[in-house]
Amino acid sequence: MNVLYVLSSLNQSSGIANVAMNYFRNFDKSNLTIDFLCFYHAPSNYDSEVFSAGGNVFYFERPGIFSYAKSKNDIKNFFREHADQYQIVHCHEILVSRLIFPIARRYGTKVCITHAHSDKFSNSFFKSIRNRIISHNLSSISDYCFACSKKSGSVIFGKKILNSKKFRFIPNSICLSDFCFSEEMRLSKRAEFGLTNEFVICHIGRFSKLKNHSFVLSILKECLNKNENLKLLLVGDGELKDHVSQEIKDMCLENHVIMTGNRGDIGGLLSASDVFVLPSLIEGFPVVTLEAQANGLPTLVSDTLTTEIMITDSITMLSLESPSIWADHINQITSNTHKTDNIQKLRHAGFDIKLASCDLLKFYCKQLEIT
Secondary structure (H helix, E strand, C coil): CEEEEEEEECECCCHHHHHHHHHHHHCCHHHCEEEEEEEECCCCECHHHHHHCCCCEEECCCCCCCCHHHHHHHHHHHHHHCCCCCCEEEECCHHHHHHHHHHHHHCCCCEEEEEECECCCCCCHHHHHHHHHHCCCHHHCCCEEEECCHHHHHHHHCHHHHHCCCEEECCCCECHHHHCCCHHHHHHHHHHCCCCCCEEEEEECCCCHHHCHHHHHHHHHHHHCCCCCEEEEEECCCCCHHHHHHHHHHCCCHHHEEEEECCCCHHHHHHHCCEEEECCCCCECCHHHHHHHHHCCCEEEECCCCHHHCCCCCEEEECCCCHHHHHHHHCCCCCCCCCCCHHHHHHHCCCEHHHHHHHHHHHHHHHCCCC
């Protein structure tokens, strides 16, 4: 069975890419090949991992107003060259489903899936209108509509889809054991960054407008008014990294912020931290909130996120009205208060990738009548 995943990119800082890769790593690939079609070649990506696991990655220019005709022709040539190869096309990029699915079907694809990973079309008013128009009635061109949450499914596909046989909730599952709290790892990672008894605030995410890094820095500034023994770990990379670096200097926070870049040891960094914050403007179902909960780390998130992420009592939703609200909560948290009973709650809720990947593979096989 051959499945084609369509994504914007395989950037290691991309939440959608990380979800797709979590499934990719855990599928039984004895009778399955997954290739990736992407529109942006990120400098820090998962290409080599895909290649080593027997998959391929194909890059195309992203369709735009002036490049649509060329993109359509390139996609057409791709499926013509790979005629009858991909029985399933699983599109994680909702804006290109309408372009890709008719072409894919013409060249032998049997099942087309659109997967919604966000509960907003955009944070920009005009882009939101544009994207809503492009994505209108996606359920009619998709054999199945997947979503990372019921809220995402309702927003992107319409409320009626939730009770349809076309709809399927696909959890942003993780390898729970990778994020268990470890005292040994806590000491090791804190030593790596020269941390001793400092209270550590952690934020993990791509440096982009939607992740709201300016608000994170304002939270830190507020916290320092009551406790100067603080450090902020900013984990990730992205287009606004230089801008955030300048903000740190302008706010005189250089001695309190550590920018780690992209890291592969997220579980260890969470163990080294005392609180995790995610004041995002837009998210679908952020995987990092599951990772933080699996670690048992006190977690503060914006109330713009879906309440479906609240699997354990380690997580609290706060308003983006003022950073002082967040600082007040952080200042009440005691250092190193990780909970140890969250893993079972997350597994019971369906967020164990080993179980979720088996379920999704069974779904693929059922559509193609493979036993």
